[in-house]
Amino acid sequence: MGPRRLEARALVSGFFETGGAGTVxxxxxxxVTLGVWSYLVGERRLLRLSQMLLAGLATGYLSLIAxxxxxxxxxxxxxxASSAHPELVLDLLLVAVLVAGRWLxxxxxxxxxxxxxxxxxGYALGGAVTGTxxxxxxxxxxxxxxxxxxxxxxxxxxxxTVPVLFSFLHGVPRxxxxxGVTTTGRWLMLGGLGAWFGFLLLxxxxxxxxRIGFLLGDWLGVLR
Amino acid sequence: MRRSIAAxxxxxxxxxxxxxxxxxxxxxxxxxxxxxxxxxxxxxxAGVAGALMxxxxxxxxxxxxEDQLGSVAVLMGLGLVLLPGLAPGSTGADGPAVRWVVAALxxxxxxxxxxxxxxxxxxxxxxxxxxxxxxxxxxxAAAAAVLIMLLPIGxxxxxxxxxxxxxxxxxxxxxxxxxxxIGVAATGALTAARILxxxxxxxx
Amino acid sequence: MTESPDEGGRREPPEPSEGPESPxxxxxxxxxxxxxxxxxxxxxxxxxxxxxxxxxxxxxxIASLVPGIGFAADVSVEAAGxxxxxxxxxxxxxxxxxxxxxxxLGTYPEIRYATRAALADLxxxxxxxxxxxxxxxxxxxxxxxxxxxxxLGVGPDRVADLGFRSGGEPALVQLASEGIGPNTSGSxxxxxxxxxxxxFRLALxxxxxxxxxxxxxxxxxxxxxxxxxxAITPSFLLPEVLPYRSSGQLVALVGxxxxxxxxxxxxxxxxxxxxxxxxxxxxxxxxxxxxxxLVAIAVLLASSGGSLAGWARAAWRRGRS
Numbered sequence: 001m002g003p004r005r006l007e008a009r010a011l012v013s014g015f016f017e018t019g020g021a022g023t024v025x026x027x028x029x030x031x032v033t034l035g036v037w038s039y040l041v042g043e044r045r046l047l048r049l050s051q052m053l054l055a056g057l058a059t060g061y062l063s064l065i066a067x068x069x070x071x072x073x074x075x076x077x078x079x080x081a082s083s084a085h086p087e088l089v090l091d092l093l094l095v096a097v098l099v100a101g102r103w104l105x106x107x108x109x110x111x112x113x114x115x116x117x118x119x120x121x122g123y124a125l126g127g128a129v130t131g132t133x134x135x136x137x138x139x140x141x142x143x144x145x146x147x148x149x150x151x152x153x154x155x156x157x158x159x160x161t162v163p164v165l166f167s168f169l170h171g172v173p174r175x176x177x178x179x180g181v182t183t184t185g186r187w188l189m190l191g192g193l194g195a196w197f198g199f200l201l202l203x204x205x206x207x208x209x210x211r212i213g214f215l216l217g218d219w220l221g222v223l224r
Numbered sequence: 225m226r227r228s229i230a231a232x233x234x235x236x237x238x239x240x241x242x243x244x245x246x247x248x249x250x251x252x253x254x255x256x257x258x259x260x261x262x263x264x265x266x267x268x269x270a271g272v273a274g275a276l277m278x279x280x281x282x283x284x285x286x287x288x289x290e291d292q293l294g295s296v297a298v299l300m301g302l303g304l305v306l307l308p309g310l311a312p313g314s315t316g317a318d319g320p321a322v323r324w325v326v327a328a329l330x331x332x333x334x335x336x337x338x339x340x341x342x343x344x345x346x347x348x349x350x351x352x353x354x355x356x357x358x359x360x361x362x363x364x365a366a367a368a369a370v371l372i373m374l375l376p377i378g379x380x381x382x383x384x385x386x387x388x389x390x391x392x393x394x395x396x397x398x399x400x401x402x403x404x405x406i407g408v409a410a411t412g413a414l415t416a417a418r419i420l421x422x423x424x425x426x427x428x
Numbered sequence: 429m430t431e432s433p434d435e436g437g438r439r440e441p442p443e444p445s446e447g448p449e450s451p452x453x454x455x456x457x458x459x460x461x462x463x464x465x466x467x468x469x470x471x472x473x474x475x476x477x478x479x480x481x482x483x484x485x486x487x488x489x490i491a492s493l494v495p496g497i498g499f500a501a502d503v504s505v506e507a508a509g510x511x512x513x514x515x516x517x518x519x520x521x522x523x524x525x526x527x528x529x530x531x532x533l534g535t536y537p538e539i540r541y542a543t544r545a546a547l548a549d550l551x552x553x554x555x556x557x558x559x560x561x562x563x564x565x566x567x568x569x570x571x572x573x574x575x576x577x578x579x580l581g582v583g584p585d586r587v588a589d590l591g592f593r594s595g596g597e598p599a600l601v602q603l604a605s606e607g608i609g610p611n612t613s614g615s616x617x618x619x620x621x622x623x624x625x626x627x628f629r630l631a632l633x634x635x636x637x638x639x640x641x642x643x644x645x646x647x648x649x650x651x652x653x654x655x656x657x658x659a660i661t662p663s664f665l666l667p668e669v670l671p672y673r674s675s676g677q678l679v680a681l682v683g684x685x686x687x688x689x690x691x692x693x694x695x696x697x698x699x700x701x702x703x704x705x706x707x708x709x710x711x712x713x714x715x716x717x718x719x720x721x722l723v724a725i726a727v728l729l730a731s732s733g734g735s736l737a738g739w740a741r742a743a744w745r746r747g748r749s
Contacts (some may be wrong), residue, residue, distance in 0.1 A: 119598060
C-alpha cells in the first residue's frame, strides 16, 4: 500500500491515518482478519486469541468512553468545581458501590442495581406503551393512505396482524375458530421471521464483501 | 428483608419514571431528573465495573498460570485502549492513539468475526432442518423469497419483481412485524409490570 | 460465535503439531479410516468442513473483480431515498440537525455509503450537525466519521461532537428532556443549548446497535413530538423498523443496501460539495453481492425445498383421501 493510496484514503475514511502509522494499521488489520479466518482451515488458537483480544479492546473502549465522556464531565468535574451539589455526593456513592461491587456484600450492591433495573424497566415500559403499543394499534386499525389499492393493502395488513397477535396467546381456552386463527398467526410469524433471516443474511453478506474488498483493495491494491 | 428493600427500590424507581411520564409535576419532575441522571451515571459505572472485573479475573488467572496467553491478550486489549485514552493530556476516544487502535484492531476484529456469520448462518440454517423440519423449511423458503426479490434483475421482469418486492415488504412483512411489535410491547409491558411489582426479582 | 462448521459431535481439529496435512486416524469400525475414499483425503474434519466456506470466500473475491454489475435503482428504493432527500431538503440553511450514529461495526459497511451520503447531503444544504452516540461501537464510528469530516475541512461550527451517553434509554430521555448539556462548546452548541431538543429541525438515526430508530420513537418522540425522525438502518433491522415508517412515526427510512446506493447516487447527481468522489470511497462490489445472494438462495432452496415438497405431497394425498 503506497503512500499515495493512503493519502487518498485518509480523505475518505476516518479510520486510517496517513504515513507509517496507517501502513502498520493496515497490516495489523489484515493480520487479525486472516487470523480470525484461519479458523476455516482448522486453526482455532488464533481465533480464540483474537476473541480474547477483542473482549479486552471492546470492554476497554466502553469503560474509556464511560469514564472520559460520562463520569468525568457529569460527576467528577461538577463535584470538584463546587460543593453546592449534595445530590452528586449520593450519586458518587452509589456509582462507587456498583464499581466496587465485587468486594462488597450483595445487599449493599443490590441498592444501586435495584435502582438501575427499576428505572430502566420503567423507561422501557413507558416507551413501549406510548411509542409502540398505542401508535401501532392505531396504525393497524386506521391505515394512513386513502386510495382503493391502499384500502385493500390496509385490509390485508389487518388480516395478517390480527392472527400474529393471537399467536401470542398461551394457555387461554380457545374454540376451534380461535385455534385456527392462532395457528395461522404462528405460521405467518414464522414466515416473517424467515424474511428477517433473509435481510440478516444480506447484512452479513455486505460485511463479508466489504472485508474481502478491504483485503483486495486496501492491502493488495487489486481493487480500485 | 434484603429482597424486600431491593424490590421496593425497583418499584419506586420504576414508578417515579412512569408517573413523571404521565403527570407534569415540578417536584416529581425534579426527582425524575435526578433519577434519570443517576441511571446514566450507574450505567457508566457498570461499564467501568465490567473492565475492573475483567482485569481482576485475568490477573488472577495469570497468577494461577491458567490460559496465560488468553489472559495476556485480554489485558493487552484493555491496556491498548485505556492507557493512551486515560493518559494525561490525551483527549480520550477521539485522540489519535485510540483512533489508531480502533482502526487497526477493534474494527477489523469485529468485522472479521461477524463476516464469517454469512456462511456459518447458511450452514446453521440447513442444519436447523434436522430439529424442526417443517417450521425451519418455511422460514428458509421465506428467506430465499426475500433474497430473490432483492436481486437486481433488469428489464420488464426486473421491474415487476421490484414492485412485487416493495409490496411484499410494505404490506405482509410490515404487518407481521407490526403484530410482533405490538405483541412484544404488550408482553414486555407485562414483564416490566411484574418486575416493578416485585414478583420477578431477577436483579436480586 | 455460536455456530461452527464442525459442530454436531464432530472431532476437534488437530493441534498444530499434527499439521493440517497430517492424517487423523480413527480406528473404530465404520469410521472414515475404514473407507478408502475418506483415507485419501488426509484432512482433519474441521478443515474439511471449512473448505466450502473458504471456496466461497475465494469465489466472492473473484466476483469482486468483475466490473459492471450493480443494483438497479427500482421505484421502491428510489422512493426510500427520495423520502430522506425530501426530509433533508426541507431544512433551511443553518438548520440544526441531530445525528445519532449508533451503527455497529458488524453491519456498518452496509450503511456506510448511505450514512456518508446523508452527511454530505446535510452539508450541501447548509445544515449544522450535532453528533451523539449511545453505544460503544456507535461512538467509535462517530469518532471516525467526525475525523473524516474534519479532514474535509468541516469545522466545529458546522459539526459539533456531543460525545457518548451511557445508559441507553435513560440517556435518550436525558437528551430529550435536558438537551445537549453544558459540556459541548462552540457557537453552534451555544445556539442549540438553550431550547433543548426542540431547537433541532430533524433527527437522523443511524441504526444497528441496541439503541436505534425504535428507541428514538419510544423515548424521544413522546417527549419532543415536533422533532421529525429519519433513519438509516442495515437490512436486518428493516422489518422491525418498517411499521414505524408506515405509521408515520419515521419521516424517512433507508433500510437496505440497494436503497442506500440509490440514495447516494441521488445525492451525488446533485453534485454535493462533499461528493461524489469524496464521500463515496469504494462502492460495495455489486457482482460479489449478487453472487453471494445467488449462493444463499441456492443453499436455502436446496435445504428447504425437499421438506416443503414432501409436506405439500402429504397434504395433497390427505386431501384426496
